[in-house]
Amino acid sequence: MEENVRERCPTGIESLDNILNGGIPRGNSVLITGAAGTGKTTLSIEFLVRGALMDEKGLYISVTEVSEKLIENMITYDFFSKSKIKEKIIFVDMPDIYNELSLNRLRFSLEDINLIIEKIVDIIKRNNIKRVVIDSITSICYRLQTEEKIMEFILKLSKELSELGCTTLMVSELLPTAKGYSQYGVEEAIADGIILLGNLERKGDLLRTLRIVKMRGTSHSRATYVLDITSIGILLVPLLKGGGETQL
Amino acid sequence: MEENVRERCPTGIESLDNILNGGIPRGNSVLITGAAGTGKTTLSIEFLVRGALMDEKGLYISVTEVSEKLIENMITYDFFSKSKIKEKIIFVDMPDIYNELSLNRLRFSLEDINLIIEKIVDIIKRNNIKRVVIDSITSICYRLQTEEKIMEFILKLSKELSELGCTTLMVSELLPTAKGYSQYGVEEAIADGIILLGNLERKGDLLRTLRIVKMRGTSHSRATYVLDITSIGILLVPLLKGGGETQL
Amino acid sequence: MEENVRERCPTGIESLDNILNGGIPRGNSVLITGAAGTGKTTLSIEFLVRGALMDEKGLYISVTEVSEKLIENMITYDFFSKSKIKEKIIFVDMPDIYNELSLNRLRFSLEDINLIIEKIVDIIKRNNIKRVVIDSITSICYRLQTEEKIMEFILKLSKELSELGCTTLMVSELLPTAKGYSQYGVEEAIADGIILLGNLERKGDLLRTLRIVKMRGTSHSRATYVLDITSIGILLVPLLKGGGETQL
């Protein structure tokens, strides 16, 4: 037997790292997927902040929210250090990248895709980034539309980011009753991992849940966990099924 | 721990403000979403009237109803003060804005979108508006159609309104058995909050329900409440699940 | 508290007027919506005939049935007075309006819509009409197709009819298992009221049901009633749920 365990990028969310046997295999591009309100952005930001506290630099590419408002919403957590965030995390608004590249058309071509990837790679290299969040990949896909272009985009981007040693979270927006793990179905096939966030109705309340559906390069639990957003960050507890609840 | 609580815009609907820990984070754009007859317009108008009673000026942009009829339908509530309404709330028919801007085509371009946003911003600035209702965002989206344009529109509008200190309710029309929280799916990803209004069949009657699915910048209950429309305004009571009922 | 109750247009169907606290708020445009065979046309005609007996003149715009056959089918009710009907109700075949306006294309433009509305308004003014039935609005929408045009059409028509003091029933055709309250989804958002007719399987038989989903300008019951078509007209009785039945 050849011993070979891939290096990990610990998320810093302790319970999540336990489920992943130490963290996300470094270099993986992982889909964080779920409906509105299930905690995708919260998890992604904690991933970057925990990285910053471990002195890994992070990049947050925001497509659906103005990044200023985002930062404002972030600083309600105990473990947030405003100075660390400023020093270690770079926030970029995707529309600004589009503007810089003069991409003002609504549908992107393969050439446009290459330009965008180059631009992102450039930011990463210049800043020695090790953790990337794209919030959301779905919003970028709206401008690609066809499965082939989405495949090209995610495949190339993942390859480049992996070669740069970056571990990446790609936020994916689902309808509450979506059939797959992603808007176009392609994203889930190409991603190295899928972390599914969901809702669970219990006694009139709506719990958040997390399940790791897929993670290349490591064994992992595939059970469902309840996800709690607390002032000290995200906590995961195994879901013990009782009565009166419905998975949504 | 850095203490940082975002300023609130109290809706004035006491039970709703309690669930929101004091109100909507000021500057947020919130989707009020639900099927026909679930109380979206009623809630939105009470939000403006309660604001008027607190001396905050409001703007009601009506797309699906002639605003004259709207006012007529409003004044059946005890807390309505006709003079306050006239003084503090401005009613605008969206078709009039279209006419003023000579937008008589059925599908809008990115340029048209910018013109509409400028026009709305102009009204807000000139009147020192602090609360905005767009009834409905869905009806405007019908003229945008593609996800990219809808994303552009809501993202830009939200940004502008937020910078002007406006808290905004965007009414979203759902089919009774809609799969998501919005007609195109994009609205729910970009909105800062989602308040979902629904129906609950109980013993042959049809109750109205409310659930806060998402609200950036505050913690909040995600439970389902029964929504009662009374002569003293909207009341919310926790839903105690009994027998013989079906969530619709 | 400012006392303000909107004037009513009693449907003349006693049990329905009770549920509506006196009738439809005068000037409202109400969607009568349901699958084939649920009693939409029967209810609409009784609304006109009861109006005629109260000396209010009515207009029946027929799109899906030749109006001659319609009248023939009508006169099986006890309360029908052939002379009253002839004197007080005008029957118009929509295809005749199209012909008169030389609208022989299959898809209408915004200009065509305006011509049709003008023509209807003209008939109403010349005959002092106070009650209008359009059977069906769905059939007209087939020639509009896009949400924007349907919105324009219903919004403008409702406004004009309301200003003329007309109370209007717009018949809407649903598939038996339709997801919304209307074919295109737009109709239900713009209508001032929605009366939903349905089917209920009980012990092998198929009962008709009625529910008021929405009615601007009045409070109303939202319960489900069983609708009986009798020789003395429509009767509504509260639905007492027993065993062995399925809402369709």
Next chain:
Amino acid sequence: MEENVRERCPTGIESLDNILNGGIPRGNSVLITGAAGTGKTTLSIEFLVRGALMDEKGLYISVTEVSEKLIENMITYDFFSKSKIKEKIIFVDMPDIYNELSLNRLRFSLEDINLIIEKIVDIIKRNNIKRVVIDSITSICYRLQTEEKIMEFILKLSKELSELGCTTLMVSELLPTAKGYSQYGVEEAIADGIILLGNLERKGDLLRTLRIVKMRGTSHSRATYVLDITSIGILLVPLLKGGGETQL
């Protein structure tokens, strides 16, 4: 009370005439709708043959089956008199009509529709036809496609046939799990009546069922009946619901 009962066209299927209070109101166009194998063609042919035995002449317009094979399949019933059929029923293959009219395009225009209707009317007049079967209306609709054209076609055809005193069965093909009563949804709105044929799983066997969903001009039962195809023709018996069965 003005006594007014519309003249009936007895189907000759005794149990069906009972449910219809004497038969189909003469001049009505009735949709016979159901999935493959539910007995639509069998019912339609018995309607014509029973008419022939009452000396009413019939027209069978075949679109989906070569009429020669059809006649061959028919003569397994006891009540069939080959001579009566030859004398009283005319069989026409729709493709032959298309050929005669040189309609070799796949999509018909409004002008084509008028030519087809004229041709059918011509056959009816020359042969003094009183009962018409179109098997199937769905197959003709495939060449019309849009709701507007289908509406035009069925509306005009129904009007012409009614004025000629013809009672018409329009066969409509449903998918086994169809949501509506017809392929395009339009057919069911315009037809004067809808007779729905279905399947019922009972103890591993598949029963045929019949329900009259709608019939203008008469009151009628809306219960579900079991339809038996016997050598003496169609028999209907009320469905007594037991255990172990599923409506398909």
Next chain:
Amino acid sequence: MEENVRERCPTGIESLDNILNGGIPRGNSVLITGAAGTGKTTLSIEFLVRGALMDEKGLYISVTEVSEKLIENMITYDFFSKSKIKEKIIFVDMPDIYNELSLNRLRFSLEDINLIIEKIVDIIKRNNIKRVVIDSITSICYRLQTEEKIMEFILKLSKELSELGCTTLMVSELLPTAKGYSQYGVEEAIADGIILLGNLERKGDLLRTLRIVKMRGTSHSRATYVLDITSIGILLVPLLKGGGETQL
């Protein structure tokens, strides 16, 4: 009563012939329809081989499988006589027919359809074929696409084959959870018969099932049978419903 029983083409599968009261009415075109793995090809080949053993010549038109591999897969059955097969059954690859006719476009026109039918008829006449299998009709329909062309194709082909005295099985590919009996819905309306093959989950295993949904020209059982593929050919046994099973 005129005695008239249509001549039969016994399938040679004894239990199937019993259900059909002696076999398929000669000249019928029957849809063999079901999901992948339900036994469509196996049943069709046994039909030809059993015919060969009765000295009726057969034609197998293969669209989805190279016919060489097909024969190789066939000869695992006890009743197969390689010499009989070679002598009595002709295997034709549909792509070879396309090539011969120079039909290299992806969508066929009405003219192309006629050429294909002529070619098939020619093979049948020259070889005195009495049994035909088309595996699959669905794969040919992919190149027709519109309902009108599919209707034309199947109607004409069925007519020609019937006049030549051929009994035909048309294999139809369904999705496991298809709503109808065929891919486009048209096939099931035109076919003279429908034999539906399905799956039934029983205690963790997946049984094959068979039901005759429709068969023009004969009465037949409509019950569900379990289909067993054994070394002596297909066996059908009535389905006795127990617990722990789900129809798929």
Next chain:
Amino acid sequence: MEENVRERCPTGIESLDNILNGGIPRGNSVLITGAAGTGKTTLSIEFLVRGALMDEKGLYISVTEVSEKLIENMITYDFFSKSKIKEKIIFVDMPDIYNELSLNRLRFSLEDINLIIEKIVDIIKRNNIKRVVIDSITSICYRLQTEEKIMEFILKLSKELSELGCTTLMVSELLPTAKGYSQYGVEEAIADGIILLGNLERKGDLLRTLRIVKMRGTSHSRATYVLDITSIGILLVPLLKGGGETQL
């Protein structure tokens, strides 16, 4: 009885070979189909590695993952011999084939398809390959799109690979709640076999399952097995159904 058992290609996964009565009939093209995270890639790689250990050369065509990362993820299994893999398995990135052939368009023509097949055949011939994995066929189909082209592609490729004596696994990506066994429905009709991988919820955990839906040329179990990914490779155990589980 003519004894005729087709030669087998043992997968090397012992429990799977048992279910298949010795392995996959040599020359078959088998769909490995399932949602993200169900073990498709893991099974396919073990098939190649087990072949390598039996000295059969393998080809892995990667479309959705960079093959370097793939190898890195592979070597966590006990039975992996890095040297054997290097010697016996060739890894090819599909995008590299596209580049070599200058196929930079997003939709492929029939000519392009032929070029790709030629290229693959060339690699196989030059390297004496006996086992092929295409991961995924779905990703190639995205560039074909129409059923006709997908049919052409898989039919031709299967034929060529079969003639070269290759046994092929074609990975197919399903949505978690897909209705068929493949993305376009065509793949499952043409493949010689279908191995369906799924998920089963049991007590909060998510088990992997395997079922052989179809396999031409051999009898086989159609039961559902639980699939375990262990350090000594894939293990299959019969699924014993208990309580508290849901097939997904």
